[in-house]
Amino acid sequence: MAGRLEGKIALITGGARGQGAEEGRLFTAHGATVILTDVLDEQGERTAAEIEGVTYRHLDVRSESEWEAVVGEVMAEHGRLDVLVNNAGIDLVKKLAATSLEEFERVVSINQTGTFLGMRTVANAMISAGKPSSIVNISSVAGLEGVANHGAYSGTKFAVTGMTKAAAKEWGKHGIRVNSVHPGLIETPMTEDLRPFRDADVRAKAERSIPLQRIGQSIDIANMVLFLAGDESSYCTGQAFTVDGGVHP
Ligand code: NAD
Numbered sequence: 001m002a003g004r005l006e007g008k009i010a011l012i013t014g015g016a017r018g019q020g021a022e023e024g025r026l027f028t029a030h031g032a033t034v035i036l037t038d039v040l041d042e043q044g045e046r047t048a049a050e051i052e053g054v055t056y057r058h059l060d061v062r063s064e065s066e067w068e069a070v071v072g073e074v075m076a077e078h079g080r081l082d083v084l085v086n087n088a089g090i091d092l093v094k095k096l097a098a099t100s101l102e103e104f105e106r107v108v109s110i111n112q113t114g115t116f117l118g119m120r121t122v123a124n125a126m127i128s129a130g131k132p133s134s135i136v137n138i139s140s141v142a143g144l145e146g147v148a149n150h151g152a153y154s155g156t157k158f159a160v161t162g163m164t165k166a167a168a169k170e171w172g173k174h175g176i177r178v179n180s181v182h183p184g185l186i187e188t189p190m191t192e193d194l195r196p197f198r199d200a201d202v203r204a205k206a207e208r209s210i211p212l213q214r215i216g217q218s219i220d221i222a223n224m225v226l227f228l229a230g231d232e233s234s235y236c237t238g239q240a241f242t243v244d245g246g247v248h249p
Contacts, residue, residue: 061114184244
């Protein structure tokens with residue numbers, strides 16, 4: 001069904017590739033005006049050029065001033081921002097006891113602080129515009145259950161889950177819905193070095209362990225994000241939506 005985001009203005013972080021780019025494609029197909037942002041500027045420009053009507057802006061989610069500048073530009077051009085997808089994130093495959101403070105703080109600054117800055121900057125703009133709006137935070141199944149060898153990552157994704165629920169309670173009265181999405185293993189550039197993507201036997205074994213018998217693709221996540229961005233989910237807020245083929249029932 002086309003047009004589920006007709007006329008909406010949507011900003012997606014980490015949109016140069018992977019799930020963010022897929023959400024940009026799907027949102028545009030459903031009538032949204034999409035602003036993709038990332039730090040991978042060449043790739044972001046290329047991705048935006050492939051999708052008609054999409055614009056690309058540099059935005060390092062760790063930077064308060066860059067958030068202010070990009071959201072200010074969107075508000076000046078469109079007068080409102082209806083949808084924010086806090087998708088940018090990095091993984092760190094490392095045992096906690098071997099993780100340096102620098103490595104830990106880098107993961108926190110992008111996954112957790114970046115999501116906080118995005119929610120805060122955009123919520124203030126959404127409140128001033130006074131329209132129903134939606135924030136979708138991309139957490140992980142690692143934001144619902146501790147995952148060994150991903151301790152720093154898991155901690156930040158739990159933080160995203162918690163901030164989502166708190167923000168939903170604070171901003172519901174302004175018509176701002178805030179939900180989190182929790183992908184399982186998804187085939188994107190982030191995961192290409194993991195063993196299931198380097199070894200066919202490991203992949204086959206991994207797929208057999210998933211109730212739906214396959215590894216997820218970006219479109220599986222984009223479809224959930226589309227639902228949460230649009231008006232069909234207008235009575236959902238503060239919720240955690242898992243998309244993992246049934247591993248975490
Ligand atoms: P990806 O690596 O393809 O995409 C992540 C994007 O975030 C990249 O384009 C990257 O450049 C961008 N990014 C990194 N640091 C940034 C910064 N400081 N500012 C702005 N952008 C920055 O990976 P993906 O799988 O598409 O990941 C999207 C989201 O999904 C992430 O939050 C990730 O943690 C989450 N997730 C992924 C999986 C998976 O299996 N792929 C599982 C659970 C959750």
